[in-house]
C-alpha cells in the first residue's frame with residue numbers, strides 16, 4: 001500500500017501534454033471546412049463528443065458516468081469524509097461555426113485536475129465531481145444554459161416539453177432521451193442549495209481585458225445582469241415622393257435617434273463594464289418608396305450594477321419622450337428580460353486570489369460580460385470562475401484561441417484552489 005500513499009513532498013501539477021492532446025481530440029468533433037466547430041446540442045458531433053468523454057472518464061476514474069434527466073454528464077470520485085462534493089466543469093457544446101476553447105477548456109481542465117489528484121493519491125476530504133452541461137450555447141431549440149437551468153429547477157419539465165427543433169421539429173424531450181436523459185425524472189433529481197460544496201468553472205474570457213494587459217488569468221467578480229426591452233416605434237407609412245418633409249412621421253428616423261441616444265447614455269456612465277446594444281432592428285414596410293411606418297427593435301443593457309441599470313432606464317425614458325415629441329411618433333416598450341447580475345462567492349474568490357498570490361501569478365479581477373452555467377450554479381454552491389485570455393479578444397468564431405501555457409497555468413490554479421477549498425469547506 002505504501003506506493004499508494006500521497007507523498008506531499010512531490011509538487012503536484014497538471015499534465016500539459018495531456019491537456020493539449022485532449023483539446024485537439026475534442027476539437028475533431030464537429031470541425032468544419034472553415035476550421036470552426038459545429039457542435040450544437042443533439043447534433044452528431046455532440047453525440048460523438050459525449051461518447052468520447054464518457055469512455056475515457058470511466059476508464060480514468062474507474063467510476064460510472066451519470067447522465068442526469070437533462071443529459072448533463074457527471075462523474076464522481078469519493079472523498080475521505082461524508083461531505084457534499086466539490087464540482088468542476090463547464091460545457092462541451094459549441095455555437096455554430098464556434099471555437100475550440102469555449103466550454104471545452106472548462107470541461108477538460110476539470111477532468112485533468114481530478115485525474116491529477118487521483119494519480120497523486122491526494123487525500124481529499126470531499127468527494128470530487130466533474131460535469132459537462134447540456135446545451136449551454138444557443139442552439140436550434142432556442143434554449144441556452146439548458147442543462148444548468150433545468151437541473152437547478154429554473155426550467156421545468158413543462159417548459160421543456162413545449163420546445164421543438166427549429167428545422168426538424170423534433171421535440172427537445174425526445175433529443176434529451178436519445179442522449180440518455182429523461183425529463184420525467186427531472187423533478188425528483190434537482191440540485192438543491194448545499195447539495196454541492198463548491199462549483200468552479202474555468203472559461204475563456206471572450207473579451208480582451210486579459211489579452212491587452214498580457215496576464216494569464218482573471219478572477220471573476222460576478223456575472224453581468226442582462227436587461228432587454230422590445231421597443232416598437234409607430235409612425236406613419238406614406239408616399240416617399242409626395243409627403244413633404246414637414247408632414248412626416250418617420251419611424252426609422254425615430255428608431256435611429258433612439259439607438260444613438262442609448263449609445264450616448266451608456267458612454268455618459270463613464271463605466272468600462274457597462275454596455276448597450278440595439279442588435280435587432282426591423283423596418284416596416286422596408287420599401288424604397290415608402291416612409292417607414294413602423295420599427296421593431298430590441299435594446300439590451302449589460303452591467304453588474306443594479307443602480308447603474310436603473311439610471312440608464314430612467315434616462316432612456318426621458319430621451320424617448322423627447323424623440324416621440326420631436327418625431328411625432330409613438331414608442332411602446334416591453335421588458336422581455338431582466339436577468340439580475342450574479343456575484344461570485346466571496347470565499348471562493350479569496351481562495352483563488354490567495355492561490356494566485358502564492359504562485360506569484362499576476363491576475364485581474366473582472367466581471368464576466370457573458371452569461372455562463374455558473375450563473376445557475378451560484379444558488380446551489382459556493383461558485384467561482386477563472387478566466388483565461390482570448391487571443392485578440394476573439395470568441396464564437398474559428399479564430400478563437402488561447403495559449404496552451406495560459407491553460408496549463410489555469411489548470412494549476414484550479415488544482416491548488418480545489419486543494420485549498422477541500423481544507424476550508426464543510
Ligand SMILES: [Zn+2]
Pocket residue numbers: 091102103136203
Ligand atoms: Zn461557454
